[in-house]
Amino acid sequence: MNLTPSTTKRHHILSVLVENKPGVLARVSGLFARRGYNIFSLAVAPTDDDRLSRITVVVDVESAPLEQIVKQLDKLINVVRIDELAPGDAVERELLLATVSAPADARGQVIELVGVFEGRVLSVGYDEITVSLEGSPRKLDDFTELLGNYGVVALQRTGRVALPRIRRRSAELSALPDAS
Amino acid sequence: MTTNGGAALIKALELEGVDTIFGLPGGAILPVYDPIIDSPIRHILVRHEQGAGHMAEGYAQATGRPGVAMVTSGPGATNIVTPIADAFMDSIPLVVITGQVATAAIGTDAFQEVDIVGITRGITKHNELVTEAADIPRVIREAFHIATTGRPGPVLVDIPKDIVDPTNPRSAMEWYWPETVDLPGYHPRVEGDPALIEAAARLILASERPVVYAGGGILKARAAEALRELAELLDIPVVTTLMARGAIPDDHPLCLGMPGMHGNYTAVTAMQESDLLIALGSRFDDRVTGKLAGFAPDAKIVHVDIDPAELGKVRRPDVGITGDARLVIEELIVALKALGAPDAQPDRSAWKQTISGWQEKYPLTYEQSEPGELLKPQFVLETLRDNTPEDTIVASGVGQHQMFASQYWTFRHPYTWINSGGAGTMGFSVPAAIGAKVGRPDRMVWAVDGDGCFQMTAQELVTAAAERIPVKVAILNNAYLGMVRQWQEMFYEERYSEVYLSPDLPDYKMWAEAMGCVGMRVESPEEVLPAIEKANSIDDRPVVIDFRTDSREKVFPMVPAGRSNSEIQIGPGES
Ligand SMILES: Cc1ncc(C[n+]2csc(CCOP(=O)(O)OP(=O)(O)O)c2C)c(N)n1
Ligand SMILES: [Mg+2]
DSSP states (O other): OOOOOSSOTTEEEEEEEEEOOTTHHHHHHHHHHHHTOEEEEEEEEEOSSTTEEEEEEEEETTSSOHHHHHHHHHHSTTEEEEEEEOGGGEEEEEEEEEEEEOOHHHHHHHHHHHHHTTOEEEEEOSSEEEEEEEEOHHHHHHHHHHHTTTOEEEEEEOOOEEEEOOOOSOHHHHHSTTOO | OEEEHHHHHHHHHHHTTOOEEEEEOOGGGHHHHHHHTTSSSEEEEOSSHHHHHHHHHHHHHHHSSOEEEEEOSTHHHHHTHHHHHHHHHTTOOEEEEEEEOOGGGTTTTOTTOOOHHHHTGGGSSEEEEOOSGGGHHHHHHHHHHHHHSSSOOEEEEEEEGGGTOTTSGGGEEEOOOOSSOOOTTOOOOOSOOHHHHHHHHHHHHHOSSEEEEEOHHHHHTTOHHHHHHHHHHHTOOEEEOTTTTTSSOTTSTTEEEOOSTTOOHHHHHHHHHOSEEEEESOOOOHHHHBSGGGSSTTOEEEEEESSGGGTTTSSOOSEEEESOHHHHHHHHHHHHHHTTTTTSSOOOHHHHHHHHHHHHHSOOOOOOOOTTSOBOHHHHHHHHHHTSOTTOEEEEOSSHHHHHHHHHOOOOSTTOEEOOOSSOOTTOHHHHHHHHHHHOTTSOEEEEEEHHHHHHHTTHHHHHHHTTOOOEEEEEEOSBOHHHHHHHHHHSTTOOOSOBOOSSSSOHHHHHHHTTSEEEEEOSHHHHHHHHHHHHHOOSSOEEEEEEBOTTOOOOSBOOTTSBGGGOBOBTTBO
16 A cells, blocks of 8 residues: 655645636646646635635645746636645644454454544444544554554545644734743 | 627627627527627638637737637637647737537537637636626626736637527526626736835846846837837847847847847857846746756846746746836836936946957858759848838748748837747748738738748638738748758758658649739749839738748757757857
């Protein structure tokens, strides 16, 4: 199984707000294809404003400088706003579904593993088990690796979604010199 | 007022100020062709949709107004793909309207259905499939806005038949005309950042060997006058790229002419040796830079472009300014003066002397033909140049003849040179010349074409004859796909593969006459001038002159592809 870590220096997260119009996703993915930019993962969904959707795209900046990718994306008429989310500045989540080979003697171990990771067992079959896990991409990576010990039958990740990290302190507190 | 989508479309075009549509009807676009009969807009019926696209490009380049083409679905739409790509590469404002099968039939592989929005997604500035009649005025308004503002480019609007067919209830709509355009993701920045402009001014004033590298953006921004003012204020030489020929007059003392693969020695070498390139509306195209690693190694870069993505795309600027070339140059002039220009500059007399030394030592040269030999293409062009009005518009094809034309013409005005730069589209010149003549009927328009190119779109001379558009065509007939022949001669050990065309198959004179043009053939130098004079005197139909030129003639100087500009070859056997 290919275990490319999902958070590396090569990967940058772009949070792209687009007009919710037909073909917009094709425009974005077509641009990446045409300019030779590699997409690591992509997630799209409408936002609270029904005129807008948000595309969270993780790009591999080894294929092109991030600046060019952002500028070319920005040229698309339907792209309203692009935020680059630096890994430390973003809250990232991803969902994983996996069906694992789990005959009766291994089932308990898998369920235990799912419990340790705070995942969920979605379905138990005769010799397989389907589980889900939501969390940071790193956590999903670790989980995936451990599941590998049991034989993964099918695995699907959503690609990450992300939002900028918000301030935890009030502006007053942050302004204090020793408030670090 | 209740109307239908088709009538609304034509009305919207009228309100956008469109005076000419280049097009060809068919099933899907049929309903839109009916209201054209009653519209003041002139429709020019082309013989091939590629012709419509290039005509619209020629029109746009000559007038500065967007070119409009209209074609049917399926093959009509795919036939105009090449001009769309061409306009995209050269940032030409076009609005292309394609018919589409009825909305209910989309996706069913219906007769003459193609996904033209998908096909052209990567070669349009924007494109859109309209699905409701009521959207038509808004989408047309947006299309013109997008095509003509920011970095200009082609916009395609795909219109299903049912929403324009008055017999279909889906076409019914209330007429409206949007006062404003609301595109939340589109806000081209036109004014330069003052801090960056000041930084640029400081670099310029400190530079000892500056060169202005003027690109097509100067013409798009109507910035020729500002460019000249800037160059004269600072006394800095200017190179004009293939897309910017005429941006500053070739006979201006500061104009060094064309740089690049077939640029003249001085323009190429001045850039190579400069310590500051002031790139204005140019994009460091590979045909200009040669091998990038060896390009202008000592030069700092000031780069001004309306498209922020151009800044740093190829070469990282020291100061990159997003903005409209005209506005930024004007702001730059103010900043320079505030910093003491023109006095506060280093003494650049050595640099100027070096440059004029190159100009003297390495002018463009060719050898005249011996009696009995075929014509030299350069001689034909010089004769044409010297015997046409100085504001003649020249539209060229792609190949050796294009490079010769750019090298040997003296462009004295902006918008007198129309060619296919970024895409290099053979077949561009005849339809582009026709479009230019439609846009500028007051000007003499000459197409300078190759025999290979001519055969790709010559049928549009039927259009020109029928519509009484008196363009003139000089075919530099070297019986070869000459530019490819040149590469095979130089880089493939003279192994000529599939480049021979024959000088007299077709018979260009007879072909011209069959298309309703005056046709002439010229074989000896004495006949060149009389033929040109005769062509110039004809104003009621197109003229075609078949100039029999020497196939052995090669375009020089040349920087072989992939080499550094410092390895420029001045002539055959010289480096
Ligand atoms: C549509 C298209 N096909 C192929 C080419 C490649 N090409 C570039 S120049 C050239 C030869 C053009 O021949 P001609 O029109 O006779 O001009 P010449 O070079 O002989 O002056 C060719 C085939 C091209 N630029 N465009
Ligand atoms: Mg030829």
